[in-house]
Amino acid sequence: MSGFIQRQRYLIDYTLAALARRPGKQVGLLLVYTLIVFLLASVMLFTQSLRREAALVLASSPEIILQRLVAGRHDLMPADYLDRIGRIRGVSAMRGRLWGYFYDPTTRANYTLMVPPQSSPQQGALAPGEIQIGAGIARTRGLEVGDVLSLRSARGEPYGFRISAILPQETELVSSDLMLLSERDFRGFFAIPDDRVTDIVLTVPNPREVRKVAEKLSLALPDTRPILREEILRTYDAVFGWRQGLVFVLLGGSVLAFVIFAWDRASGLSGEERREIGILKSVGWETGDVLRMKFWEGAILSLTAFLLGYLLAYAHVFYLSAGLFEPVLKGWSVLYPDFRPVPFVDGLQVATLFFFTVFPYTVATIVPIWRAAITDPDAVMR
């Protein structure tokens, strides 16, 4: 066994020395190879991080949200729907939510205005005329606690809100554009009557009863649409899966170009390489040794590209907040949250990337070498 390992070490030493003798030849291939791995790994790490974060954070979202649809569009819900729902087995609580959007022409950004539930700590801290805002709004408008934010209400009158608190920066991923205000201010600002709510939230402690409750709701109130927590989680899983797939498709062209380039480099032998094989065989190398040496050459090159590409991608996503992707993700969004992705790395994904980047190139180098190595050294050298 130790003899086998020793033999491989000598072969690797020889391969490294051979690569070092003509570094320029492999540098171009290594650079392109590393770039391809970097791009694929960056997309993979970033979407995996967001997907996992969404799954963890949104696992606390409401079990069921009931929306009213009028002519196929979301509409305000009469508060008496709470009475019409009545008592459903498995539902421990239900309440109306008040929330909506406000377009601020000053910053050209959409804010999400929301009345915090009675049970939330934010509700107790809000006096009429006061608001709590997300860190994104504070940053974009240059606001601080104690400042007054003036907005135009639905009736066209200016509404002045005093900022009582800014939501913690750590929560920006879910609160960047939030503006929390009292129920009186919300209804006054949007001119929403007292007998209307935006939607209804239902608490169902037993997860196995959620679908049954949703069925009963659909029967009791046919003009409503229940949205389950599992659908919310599935939406995000699909959104990021789709996003990752789409970027991979866009990268497909360049990956294919690289595959052709690498295949051409790996499978075509130059005259110099043929001569080298001939000399090695004539000085006593066996065909197996030549194959092993070339296998190590392909493996060292592809492994180096994988390691460099993956390490650069890791640094790019988790230390530089995926700066290269930011313009695409931001889109038209003014209030893009300032957040650093948490490194949730999926070992299986990394293994898949490793397999599809290292294995094909290494195999591609073997076949032409085998062809050259089984021919007569004299014929190869000529």
Add this chain to the structure above:
Amino acid sequence: MAGASALLLLTALDARLRSHAAAGAIAERSGLVAALELTDLALFCEARYTRHPSQADLHSAFQDHPMALEHFPSGSLVPAPSPGRGLP
């Protein structure tokens, strides 16, 4: 290459340490989601159906009028809803 391999192993360690360190921040975000009954990430705030994809109408990307083209890059990346989505 040995150095790069060691760095690769270090990234696994770094990922574990940083995700542990971020547990507090994630718990805080999760707490806010539970307290305010939030449903979506505030990643794409440019339109209501990109801000709250889980709450949007089923064909929200084309809701303005039947011939409306998609306005936003992030909106065009959200997939078409599967037939099973919607009413349970």
